[in-house]
Amino acid sequence: MELKYKKSAADGEEMFYGTHPSGLDIFIIPKKGYSKSYAIFGTHYGSVDSDFIVPGETEETRVPDGIAHYLEHKMFDQPDNSNVFDKFSRLGANANAFTSFNMTAYLFSATENVKESLAVLLDYVQSPYFTEETVEKERGIIGQEIRMYDDADSWKVFFNLLNCLYKNHPVKKEIAGTIESISHITPELLYRCYNTFYNLSNMAIVVAGDVEPGEILKVIEDGIKKNEPFKEEIKRIYPDEPNELASDYAEQKMSVAMPMFMVGFKDTDTECGGKALLKKSLETQILLKMLFGKSAPLYKQLYDDGLINASFSADHTMQPDYAFSSIEGQSKDPKRVYDMIIAEINRVRSEGLLEEDYVRIKKVLWGEHIRTLNDVENLAGDFLQMHFMGIDYFDYYDVYKSITFEDVQKRFENHFVPERSALSVVNPVE
Amino acid sequence: MENINLIYVPMDKIKTTTIGVYIHRQLNKNDVSKNAVLPYVLRRGCKLCPDAEAIAKYLENLYGAQLRAGVVNMGDDQIMRFEAQTIQDKYAAEGEPLTEDLLRLILSVMFEPVTEDGGFKSATVEIEKNNAKDRIASVMNDKRVYAMQRCIEEMCAGENYALPSRGTIEGVDAIDARNLYEYYKSAIASSVIDIYVCGSADETKLRALIDEKTAGMEFEPAKIPETEIHRKSGDVKNVTDRMEVTQGKLSIGFATDITPQSEDAFALTVMNSVFGAGAHSKLFNNVREKLSLAYYASSGAVKAKGMIIMNAGIEFENFQKAYDETLAQLESIQNGEISELEYKSAVSFLVNAYEAMKDSPEQMHQFLSDQRVTGTNYDIDYCKDKLAAVTIDDIVRVSKRVELDTVYFLTGEGE
Missing domain, CATH: 3.30.830.10 (Metalloenzyme, LuxS/M16 peptidase-like)
Known part of the structure; x- marks a missing residue:
C-alpha cells in the first residue's frame, strides 16, 4: 500500500498515513534526531462498551463491567505459552498497556530494535489465547489493582463526581469493574469481545520516532494477520442520559490528611465529533483558564484566603457522547470553595468575560499544544485518542485559529450553568 | 560569582527550552523546613512581577510558560529547585525572545524578592507556611509513596537522610517573615547554584543576563554538600x-x-x-x-x-x-x-x-x-x-x- 503525506506549517510536524486493506489505520510520525521511538496499537474499545451489537447480528450482547480492562491483561498470555514481556525485554524495549473509558492500547518505547519490537507488538495483540486457568489466575492480580484504587483518594473523588453528574451513562463505572463483576468473566466472553472490538477495522496504530516510514510500513504490512474488515459499524448501546444530574453532592471518608474536592460541570452540548468536538474542547480549555487559572480573580481570592493550595487545577474531559469539566484541589472547606466558584460563575454571567483575558489565555493554549509535540509518547498517545474521536490532530492550528471571543462567550453561557454542577468531597476519617 | 554555573545543553530536536535552577544545601535539621518553604515564598513575587497574579500574567504572555518551585532531597543534598519551560522562540507568533524573558523572571525571583520591614511580606510567608504544612500532612494520601517514605524514615532514623524534603511541622512553625529572609540572604550567597538550560538558546545572551543581575552581589565560597551512604546498624x-x-x-x-x-x-x-x-x-x-x-x-x-x-x-x-x-x-x-x-x-x-x-x-x-x-x-x-x-x-x-x-x-x- 502507498502512504499519504502531510505537514503542518505552523508547528513543523509531519506524518505519513493510510488505511490498510485489512481496515487498520496506520500513522507514522517521523521525529528527526530522537533517541526514543514509540508505537501504540489501540482499539476503539473501553470500559463504557459493555453493551453492543456485533456487526451482522441483531441480538444485543451484554458483558460484565470491567471486561475491556480484563481483556487487556489477558492479551499478554500467548498460545505457545511464551511470555510477551520476555520478548520485549530481550530486545531492550519497554512494553505496557492501558484501558481507558473509550480505548484500549498496547505500546512500547525503545531506543534500538524498533522494527523487531514492532513485529512483536503486532503479533501478540493479534494472538488471543484465553483458558479457564489463565483467566482464573488474573482474578487475584486485578483484585489487588481494584483494591489499590479503593485506597486512592484522587480516584474516588473523581468517580464519586461522575456518579453525581451521570444518571445512566457507563462512564460513571470504574474502569476495572468490581470484584463482583469480574467474577463473571469467562474465556468465552473474552473471545466474544476480542472478535468484535479487535477487528482491525476498529483499530489503529501510531509510530513516532526517528524512523524510516517505508521500513515501518513494511513491518506493519508483514505483521497484519488475516482480517475481514467489518462492513458496518459496531453498534454501541448507551442508555439515554438526561441533562439533569443524578445528584449535586457526594461525600466519602478516607485516610487522607485534609479534605479533597472535585467540582464538575456536566456538558450537555454532546453528540458532536471531529473538528466541532476539537473546537468545543479548545473553547472550554480557554474558559477554564480564564475562570480558574492562576491569573483569575477567583484564584487569587481563594489562595489568599487559604482556601486552596497549589494542587488546585481544572480540566475538561471529552468524548463525542459525553463531556464534563472538573475543578479539583485540597481545601479545609470544600463547600465554601464550591459556593465561591458558583458565585464567580454568576458574577461572570451578569458582568461578562474580559476580552483582554481571552487574548492572553489563547496564547497559552498554543504553548500547550507545542509542548505536547515534544515527547513521542504523549504525541502518539494523544494522536490516537483523538483519532478515535474523529479528530485529526493536524487540524489543530486551523481549528485553534478559527476560535473567536464570541465563540468562547457562547460556550460559557451554555456550559457553565450552576444547575448542572456538582461537588464531590473526600473527607478525612476522624 | 563562581557559585553560579550555567550549563547549556543544546537540544534542537525538541520544541521547548527548559530552565532548571538547582540550589544545593546541606540537608540538616536546622534548615530543612526553611528550604522547604523558601522557594514557594520567592515564587510569589519579585521586583519584575510584584505579586503572584503579575507572575501568572507574565508567564501567560510567554505562551503559557511554566515556572514551578520545589524542593527535593538527593542524598544528603537538599535542593531548592525552580523548573521552568517555554516553547522555543521560533514557535511564537512574532518570534518573541521567550527564553530570555523567562530567565529574566527567574533571576528576579531568585535575587530580587519583595520585602517589607526588613523581611519577606509576612502575609505571603504565613500562607506559604500553611501550604507547606498541608504538603507535610498530605504525604499520607498516596499510600504507596507513604509506605516507602516511612520505610526510609525508619531505616535511616537518626541520620539526616531521614529528614523529609518537605520539612517538619515544628520547623515550619518556627519560621517567620524576618528569620526566613535572613536565612535567604545567607543561603543565596553561600550555595552552589546550577542553572541548566536544555533546548535552543543563545548561551552568551543568557550568561550576560546572569552576570548583569549578579554584578555587585557578594558570594562566599560554596561547595556541593557531601553525602554519606547508609550503613546497617544492629538488628533488622x-x-x-x-x-x-x-x-x-x-x-x-x-x-x-x-x-x-x-x-x-x-x-x-x-x-x-x-x-x-x-x-x-x-x-x-x-x-x-x-x-x-x-x-x-x-x-x-x-x-x-x-x-x-x-x-x-x-x-x-x-x-x-x-x-x-x-x-x-x-x-x-x-x-x-x-x-x-x-x-x-x-x-x-x-x-x-x-x-x-x-x-x-x-x-x-x-x-x-x-x-x-x-x-x-x-x-x-x-x-x-x-x-x-x-x-x-x-x-x-x-x-x-x-x-x-x-x-x-x-x-x-x-x-
Missing part, C-alpha cells in the same frame, strides 16, 4: 503502622556498602534491575505473575545512599507470603540463579532508559544533578557502556553485599 527493624485502608503496603529496605563513586555502583544498578525494576524482574514475575499476590511489586535503588527499597500492594493476610517470596528472590540472585534472559533484559532495560534521557530535558536535568550530588561527572554514554559491561558474576558478587535492613508494613486498623 520491623515496623507496622495501622490506618483505615483496604490494601496493605509492604516496603522492605536493604542496605549495601556500595558508594555511588565505586565501580560496583553499576553492578548494583543492574542487580536491582534483575531483582525488581520492571516487567522483566524477579519480583514482577514471581510476586505478581506466579503467586498473584500483587498488582505491583518492584524495587528501586537509591544510589546516593547505597540502598534498595522494595514495595508492593497486597492483601493484609499475605504479608508473610510476600515477604518470604521477596527474600527468596534476593537469595536466588545471591545463589547465582540468573538466567541469560534475565541478565540480558536487565541490562538492556537500563541501557534503553539511559539513552531515552537524551530526549527529555527534565530527565537530563535530573541526570546531570545526580552527577553533581555524587561527584561522579559521568556522561550518559559512559554510563551505558559501564552498565553493558556488568557481568552475571558482578551481579552475584554485589548481591551478597545487599543486606536486609528494615521491614515496613502499612496495614488496616483492625488487623
Whole structure:
C-alpha cells in the first residue's frame, strides 16, 4: 500500500498515513534526531462498551463491567505459552498497556530494535489465547489493582463526581469493574469481545520516532494477520442520559490528611465529533483558564484566603457522547470553595468575560499544544485518542485559529450553568 | 560569582527550552523546613512581577510558560529547585525572545524578592507556611509513596537522610517573615547554584543576563554538600503502622556498602534491575505473575545512599507470603540463579532508559544533578557502556553485599 503525506506549517510536524486493506489505520510520525521511538496499537474499545451489537447480528450482547480492562491483561498470555514481556525485554524495549473509558492500547518505547519490537507488538495483540486457568489466575492480580484504587483518594473523588453528574451513562463505572463483576468473566466472553472490538477495522496504530516510514510500513504490512474488515459499524448501546444530574453532592471518608474536592460541570452540548468536538474542547480549555487559572480573580481570592493550595487545577474531559469539566484541589472547606466558584460563575454571567483575558489565555493554549509535540509518547498517545474521536490532530492550528471571543462567550453561557454542577468531597476519617 | 554555573545543553530536536535552577544545601535539621518553604515564598513575587497574579500574567504572555518551585532531597543534598519551560522562540507568533524573558523572571525571583520591614511580606510567608504544612500532612494520601517514605524514615532514623524534603511541622512553625529572609540572604550567597538550560538558546545572551543581575552581589565560597551512604546498624527493624485502608503496603529496605563513586555502583544498578525494576524482574514475575499476590511489586535503588527499597500492594493476610517470596528472590540472585534472559533484559532495560534521557530535558536535568550530588561527572554514554559491561558474576558478587535492613508494613486498623 502507498502512504499519504502531510505537514503542518505552523508547528513543523509531519506524518505519513493510510488505511490498510485489512481496515487498520496506520500513522507514522517521523521525529528527526530522537533517541526514543514509540508505537501504540489501540482499539476503539473501553470500559463504557459493555453493551453492543456485533456487526451482522441483531441480538444485543451484554458483558460484565470491567471486561475491556480484563481483556487487556489477558492479551499478554500467548498460545505457545511464551511470555510477551520476555520478548520485549530481550530486545531492550519497554512494553505496557492501558484501558481507558473509550480505548484500549498496547505500546512500547525503545531506543534500538524498533522494527523487531514492532513485529512483536503486532503479533501478540493479534494472538488471543484465553483458558479457564489463565483467566482464573488474573482474578487475584486485578483484585489487588481494584483494591489499590479503593485506597486512592484522587480516584474516588473523581468517580464519586461522575456518579453525581451521570444518571445512566457507563462512564460513571470504574474502569476495572468490581470484584463482583469480574467474577463473571469467562474465556468465552473474552473471545466474544476480542472478535468484535479487535477487528482491525476498529483499530489503529501510531509510530513516532526517528524512523524510516517505508521500513515501518513494511513491518506493519508483514505483521497484519488475516482480517475481514467489518462492513458496518459496531453498534454501541448507551442508555439515554438526561441533562439533569443524578445528584449535586457526594461525600466519602478516607485516610487522607485534609479534605479533597472535585467540582464538575456536566456538558450537555454532546453528540458532536471531529473538528466541532476539537473546537468545543479548545473553547472550554480557554474558559477554564480564564475562570480558574492562576491569573483569575477567583484564584487569587481563594489562595489568599487559604482556601486552596497549589494542587488546585481544572480540566475538561471529552468524548463525542459525553463531556464534563472538573475543578479539583485540597481545601479545609470544600463547600465554601464550591459556593465561591458558583458565585464567580454568576458574577461572570451578569458582568461578562474580559476580552483582554481571552487574548492572553489563547496564547497559552498554543504553548500547550507545542509542548505536547515534544515527547513521542504523549504525541502518539494523544494522536490516537483523538483519532478515535474523529479528530485529526493536524487540524489543530486551523481549528485553534478559527476560535473567536464570541465563540468562547457562547460556550460559557451554555456550559457553565450552576444547575448542572456538582461537588464531590473526600473527607478525612476522624 | 563562581557559585553560579550555567550549563547549556543544546537540544534542537525538541520544541521547548527548559530552565532548571538547582540550589544545593546541606540537608540538616536546622534548615530543612526553611528550604522547604523558601522557594514557594520567592515564587510569589519579585521586583519584575510584584505579586503572584503579575507572575501568572507574565508567564501567560510567554505562551503559557511554566515556572514551578520545589524542593527535593538527593542524598544528603537538599535542593531548592525552580523548573521552568517555554516553547522555543521560533514557535511564537512574532518570534518573541521567550527564553530570555523567562530567565529574566527567574533571576528576579531568585535575587530580587519583595520585602517589607526588613523581611519577606509576612502575609505571603504565613500562607506559604500553611501550604507547606498541608504538603507535610498530605504525604499520607498516596499510600504507596507513604509506605516507602516511612520505610526510609525508619531505616535511616537518626541520620539526616531521614529528614523529609518537605520539612517538619515544628520547623515550619518556627519560621517567620524576618528569620526566613535572613536565612535567604545567607543561603543565596553561600550555595552552589546550577542553572541548566536544555533546548535552543543563545548561551552568551543568557550568561550576560546572569552576570548583569549578579554584578555587585557578594558570594562566599560554596561547595556541593557531601553525602554519606547508609550503613546497617544492629538488628533488622520491623515496623507496622495501622490506618483505615483496604490494601496493605509492604516496603522492605536493604542496605549495601556500595558508594555511588565505586565501580560496583553499576553492578548494583543492574542487580536491582534483575531483582525488581520492571516487567522483566524477579519480583514482577514471581510476586505478581506466579503467586498473584500483587498488582505491583518492584524495587528501586537509591544510589546516593547505597540502598534498595522494595514495595508492593497486597492483601493484609499475605504479608508473610510476600515477604518470604521477596527474600527468596534476593537469595536466588545471591545463589547465582540468573538466567541469560534475565541478565540480558536487565541490562538492556537500563541501557534503553539511559539513552531515552537524551530526549527529555527534565530527565537530563535530573541526570546531570545526580552527577553533581555524587561527584561522579559521568556522561550518559559512559554510563551505558559501564552498565553493558556488568557481568552475571558482578551481579552475584554485589548481591551478597545487599543486606536486609528494615521491614515496613502499612496495614488496616483492625488487623
